[in-house]
Amino acid sequence: MLYSTTTPAQKRQRLREILVPGAGRQFPGTFTPLSAPLIEEKGFDGLYVSGAVLANELGLPDIGLTTLSEVAQRAGQIARLSNLPTLVDADTGFGEPMNVARTVQELEGAGLAGCHIEDQFNPKRCGHLDGKSVVDAETATKRIRAAAQARRDENFLLMARTDMRGSYSLDETIDRARMLVAAGADAIFPEALKDLEEFRTVCRALDVPVLANMTEFGKSELFTRRQLAEAGVALIIYPVTSLRSAMGAVERTLDALAADGTQASQVDQMMTRARLYEVVDYAGYSAFDDEVFTFDVP
Structure with missing residues (x-):
């Protein structure tokens, strides 16, 4: 009744435990707290809150118009209605490194289990659209270092998303991912990989868990959980599925x-x-x- 019986700290610890390369944990996306207990009831591993979905729910395009307060409030409302860990999209961190630091602490305070921060310019674009631009390596790593330094709960998962593959080679994407890990990222979200072999290559190249984004109408084919797990993927998100269905x-x-x-x-x-x-x-x-x-x- 009311909210979950599991504390945010317990959810963060649980996320750490299940985030294993090759596990293929499924985190359906939700835009409403009402879906959170339903996702838990169906036996999924966690919840995902997409920045694009939160923007769309407000009638806005996914171009960096939402604020930290809006995202933290809605993601917190979703997280507290389930015993599952919730991962939230923090876009580019809502500003410069100091803003990124505050973002992490606000999301911790809202009860989230982790977030991901990307290396696009702000205003950003949806990860599966053309015309994206990424910041230089120094700017990208500063965001992650700021987030890592600001984190108060060591189990709060800090994931780095890179959009390099949209405009650069797979090798350059992997190089960027390694830099982000060295800066403090606990896991990597390589956006818009081309095929299953690219997922396999990235997973083999990195020593941290890798996320796969199975969004409809995107750059990646909709692979099955088994296919992605066999490729080494630790976590799979379905960010806009529930919104599009609804x-x-x-x-x-x-x-x-x-x-x-x-x-x-x-x-x-x-x-x-x-x-x-x-x-x-x-x-x-x-x-x-x-x-x-x-x-x-x-």
């Missing part, structure tokens, strides 16, 4: 409502009232009222 259903229902004058044709595709009540644990709150909070009015 918005697709919303659009179909609105079309039916406009065309038919009623939503009746779509009702069998909706979550029932009983199931929604189950997800939000109405029974637990009712039991609390009956057993703890009940009192007689004088």
Whole structure:
């Protein structure tokens, strides 16, 4: 009832334990706290909060318009409704190295288990779009050093994302990843790799866990969990899947409502009232009222 029974520190320790090369841990993305207990119920390993999804939920494109406060608040709301560890997208760290340091502490305070910080210029672009630009190695490593120095809980996972592959060779991408690890990154997120062999090559080249981004309509093929695990991937995210699924259903229902004058044709595709009540644990709150909070009015 209310929030998770697992503390943020325990979630961070759990993330460290499961983040093993070749484990292929699945972290579905969510844009709403309501999905968090559902993801946990289905047996997944953790939650992912995408910066693109948080921007889109606000009706904005993913070009660095969201603020640290918006991201920390929403990610914290999601994280506290599940016992699973939550990884959040911190974009470019929301500013210069000092801003990056504050970002890490704000996300720690919000109960997140870890974050990733990327090496794009700000304003950034979606990782699977063309026309991205990355900062120089010194700027990229300064961000990670600042984040590592600011971290208060040693188990808070500091992941570095590199967008080098969009404009540079795989070897140059690996060189950048190694620099980021040397600067203090605990794990690497190589965005927009071309194929399974590139994932395999990156995993072999690095001594830290590697993340695979399985976003729809992107640069990478939608590989299975087994394929990615066999390539050495430790963690797999599905950042926009739930948002796209939800918005697709919303659009179909609105079309039916406009065309038919009623939503009746779509009702069998909706979550029932009983199931929604189950997800939000109405029974637990009712039991609390009956057993703890009940009192007689004088």
